[in-house]
Amino acid sequence: MSDSGEKKTMREGAQQSAVDDKSNFGHLIDAIPAIVWITDPSGDCTYLNQNWYEFTGQQEHEALGYGWLDATHPEDKQMSADIFLAANAARKSFRIIYRLKRQDGQYRWCADTGRPKFNATGEYEGMIGTVVDIHEERMAAEKLRNTSAHLQLATSASNAGTWELDVKTQTLTWSEYHKKMWGYDPAMQNLVYEDWHRVIFPEDRDEAFNRVAQALQTREQYEAVYRIKRANDGVVRWMKSLGRYDYAANGDPLILTGITIDITEERNAIESIRQKEQKFRLLAENLPQIVWVSDFFGNHEYRSSRWVEYFGSDDLETGWISRCHPQDRDRAESEWNRGKDEQRSFQFEVRIKDLHDTYRWHRSVAEPITDDQGKVVKWVGAFIDIHDMKTLEDQLNTLVAKRTFELARSNEDLQQFAHVASHDLKEPVRKVKTFVDRLLHDFKDELPEKAVSYLDRIDRASNRMQAMINGVLDFARIDSSRIENERIDFEDLLSKIKEDLELLIVESKAHFTYRDLLPLTGTPILIYQLFYNLISNSLKFVTPEVTPVINITTERIPYSPASDSSGGKSFIRITLNDNGIGFPAGHSEEIFKTFVRLHSRDRYEGTGLGLALCRKIVDRHGGTIRAEGVEGKGAKFIIDLPE
Amino acid sequence: MEPQKKYTIILADDDFDDAEFFESVLADVAPQIKFVHVEDGRDLLRLTQTLAPDVVFLDINMPRVDGWQCLKQLRESEAGERLPIFMYSTSSHARDQQLSADLGASGFITKPSEIKVLRQVLTDITKKIIDGDGAAV
Numbered sequence: 010m011s012d013s014g015e016k017k018t019m020r021e022g023a024q025q026s027a028v029d030d031k032s033n034f035g036h037l038i039d040a041i042p043a044i045v046w047i048t049d050p051s052g053d054c055t056y057l058n059q060n061w062y063e064f065t066g067q068q069e070h071e072a073l074g075y076g077w078l079d080a081t082h083p084e085d086k087q088m089s090a091d092i093f094l095a096a097n098a099a100r101k102s103f104r105i106i107y108r109l110k111r112q113d114g115q116y117r118w119c120a121d122t123g124r125p126k127f128n129a130t131g132e133y134e135g136m137i138g139t140v141v142d143i144h145e146e147r148m149a150a151e152k153l154r155n156t157s158a159h160l161q162l163a164t165s166a167s168n169a170g171t172w173e174l175d176v177k178t179q180t181l182t183w184s185e186y187h188k189k190m191w192g193y194d195p196a197m198q199n200l201v202y203e204d205w206h207r208v209i210f211p212e213d214r215d216e217a218f219n220r221v222a223q224a225l226q227t228r229e230q231y232e233a234v235y236r237i238k239r240a241n242d243g244v245v246r247w248m249k250s251l252g253r254y255d256y257a258a259n260g261d262p263l264i265l266t267g268i269t270i271d272i273t274e275e276r277n278a279i280e281s282i283r284q285k286e287q288k289f290r291l292l293a294e295n296l297p298q299i300v301w302v303s304d305f306f307g308n309h310e311y312r313s314s315r316w317v318e319y320f321g322s323d324d325l326e327t328g329w330i331s332r333c334h335p336q337d338r339d340r341a342e343s344e345w346n347r348g349k350d351e352q353r354s355f356q357f358e359v360r361i362k363d364l365h366d367t368y369r370w371h372r373s374v375a376e377p378i379t380d381d382q383g384k385v386v387k388w389v390g391a392f393i394d395i396h397d398m399k400t401l402e403d404q405l406n407t408l409v410a411k412r413t414f415e416l417a418r419s420n421e422d423l424q425q426f427a428h429v430a431s432h433d434l435k436e437p438v439r440k441v442k443t444f445v446d447r448l449l450h451d452f453k454d455e456l457p458e459k460a461v462s463y464l465d466r467i468d469r470a471s472n473r474m475q476a477m478i479n480g481v482l483d484f485a486r487i488d489s490s491r492i493e494n495e496r497i498d499f500e501d502l503l504s505k506i507k508e509d510l511e512l513l514i515v516e517s518k519a520h521f522t523y524r525d526l527l528p529l530t531g532t533p534i535l536i537y538q539l540f541y542n543l544i545s546n547s548l549k550f551v552t553p554e555v556t557p558v559i560n561i562t563t564e565r566i567p568y569s570p571a572s573d574s575s576g577g578k579s580f581i582r583i584t585l586n587d588n589g590i591g592f593p594a595g596h597s598e599e600i601f602k603t604f605v606r607l608h609s610r611d612r613y614e615g616t617g618l619g620l621a622l623c624r625k626i627v628d629r630h631g632g633t634i635r636a637e638g639v640e641g642k643g644a645k646f647i648i649d650l651p652e
Numbered sequence: 653m654e655p656q657k658k659y660t661i662i663l664a665d666d667d668f669d670d671a672e673f674f675e676s677v678l679a680d681v682a683p684q685i686k687f688v689h690v691e692d693g694r695d696l697l698r699l700t701q702t703l704a705p706d707v708v709f710l711d712i713n714m715p716r717v718d719g720w721q722c723l724k725q726l727r728e729s730e731a732g733e734r735l736p737i738f739m740y741s742t743s744s745h746a747r748d749q750q751l752s753a754d755l756g757a758s759g760f761i762t763k764p765s766e767i768k769v770l771r772q773v774l775t776d777i778t779k780k781i782i783d784g785d786g787a788a789v
Binding site for chain 1: 676746
């Protein structure tokens with residue numbers, strides 16, 4: 010667009026002419042509700058009516074020539090100039106849609122239309138045209154376009170196809186998507202009713218067809234769910250069709266319009282839930298327990314048939330609480346409410362009455378069922394009949410109590426018996442011994458050697474019997490003796506024992522080693538008996554030709570909080586070592602049992618009660634005794650007595 | 653006719669075998685001592701009054717008046733107050749030994765079954781009687 014002097018002159022001429030025009034038509038042109046413009050053959054704008062200046066706020070000197078382009082949107086400016094210049098050069102009509110800046114700064118969509126002007130001789134005089142504000146229309150159209158785009162998006166995203174059935178011609182108009190749903194080529198034309206119908210599953214076909222007829226009859230919405238077998242690949246899909254008839258003024262149906270949605274996924278989900286539920290029911294019905302399912306509030310939705318069998322009623326309104334034993338009802342109800350409130354699994358035991366009004370113990374269990382968000386939506390629970398178990402348990406408890414009592418009594422009886430029996434048994438044994446002794450004493454010389462030997466054996470047997478009776482007597486006695494906490498000088502006690510065992514000690518030339526022994530605490534008679542037994546064992550169980558050596562030591566074991574077994578007491582540990590025959594390593598517990606003999610009677614005498622007695626004495630004092638031995642190398646006894 | 657014996661021992665025991673054994677050993681150990689056997693405590697209490705024995709041996713389990721009752725009554729009587737009284741029983745129970753001491757018996761002897769042991773016991777006791785000429789054992 011040159012700004013040559015020649016052009017300028019021409020423009021001035023045109024302007025003059027426009028002014029002339031204006032004087033004639035100016036008021037008329039300004040009254041037109043549109044912007045009017047005039048350009049000369051070179052394309053320069055020579056006139057713009059008042060509406061332009063009011064609209065754009067431009068001044069005359071700014072707008073004329075090509076200044077008007079400055080009012081267009083920067084993005085539209087080049088395009089607008091190009092179209093205008095091309096039309097001007099070709100002297101042809103044009104139409105440009107561009108955004109024009111209004112005085113207030115807002116860009117408005119406008120339609121600029123121009124056409125060539127020729128004089129009477131056919132000479133080109135330039136263009137004349139109008140600019141119209143089409144902003145609102147344009148916006149509305151835009152919106153409409155967006156909406157339909159959205160709708161399209163929505164229908165395709167929801168697997169929906171749209172369709173129309175012309176009732177008279179029975180021709181179908183389908184959306185492309187609908188054709189694809191049916192397995193047809195999207196480009197397929199001239200669809201007829203049969204094209205819809207034949208893809209439908211034979212079993213569902215009549216029903217779908219009937220629905221169409223029914224909707225026509227009742228003038229209601231058409232709705233059908235059916236399966237199709239896709240035309241191209243035979244895949245079965247579930248479809249749901251919805252539609253509505255449009256009627257002519259005379260009431261005749263014209264068109265059935267609607268959509269079809271693929272609901273296969275939903276159907277499958279429902280089907281899988283249904284199958285799961287069926288499985289659950291199958292399971293629940295076959296369980297020996299009464300199974301129920303309730304909603305969040307505890308209203309039963311399902312009860313297994315065992316419920317009916319037990320309660321005699323299937324009425325879902327009938328609560329189990331009213332069937333509870335009066336003594337259990339409040340507790341059961343509060344347990345149930347608490348579990349429900351806290352939304353956790355719970356259980357309780359309750360007596361419930363059956364249809365014959367017989368109460369049976371049940372364990373009621375309930376488990377919350379939560380949704381994806383962990384919110385409790387349902388409860389599933391059961392009543393488990395534990396009546397027999399419970400009854401048995403009660404019976405067992407009673408029985409145990411009874412047996413315990415009987416046992417305590419028989420234990421007492423046994424002690425009494427042991428005491429009496431052994432006391433009475435001592436009498437005849439002593440007599441046997443006495444007369445054997447007297448026989449030997451008075452008639453030894455007159456008796457044959459064999460008779461003397463027999464008498465010896467009788468004597469030895471009665472000795473053993475006597476020792477055993479004494480042992481039993483002592484054993485029985487320990488339980489009834491009261492434990493005292495007397496301070497016992499251990500060395501004094503040992504001296505006394507040594508005195509009493511003098512004969513044995515002298516015979517065996519036994520040697521004792523001990524010094525600075527700590528005092529003990531206990532019942533003197535029993536502690537005496539304890540060490541008497543241990544020492545006499547050490548003297549008895551010796552290897553022939555070996556001089557017995559008995560070593561005794563004491564040490565204080567202070568209370569240690571770490572060793573819980575001490576019971577908060579400190580102990581005196583007494584260790585007794587001998588060099589006797591010992592015992593096999595595996596027998597260190599065995600030897601404390603009553604009447605357990607590790608050695609044959611002929612070789613070593615013993616009643617089999619001595620160590621059992623020792624353990625009992627130590628037990629009664631709240632202490633412990635254990636043995637360590639190496640066969641043939643001696644025994645070691647470790648006794649811990651409470652200080 | 654048996655010569656007049658200077659000392660007297662009474663044994664109260666309902667067991668004849670034991671009494672016979674006792675008598676036999678005693679006769680052997682101290683023939684000069686007169687032995688009297690009674691079968692229960694009641695007879696013993698009665699005879700103690702008349703015979704004024706030097707030593708008394710009491711079995712515990714006896715009919716009518718048992719050893720313990722007998723011991724108690726003797727210790728409470730004038731005649732038995734200072735009399736050597738020995739409990740002579742099958743029992744070897746510490747409890748009996750304790751009771752015996754508590755009631756004032758002079759000793760507790762568990763009936764031996766061997767002549768040797770009984771001889772020893774009776775020798776010791778009779779020796780004291782003879783040596784002490786009736787003084788308390």
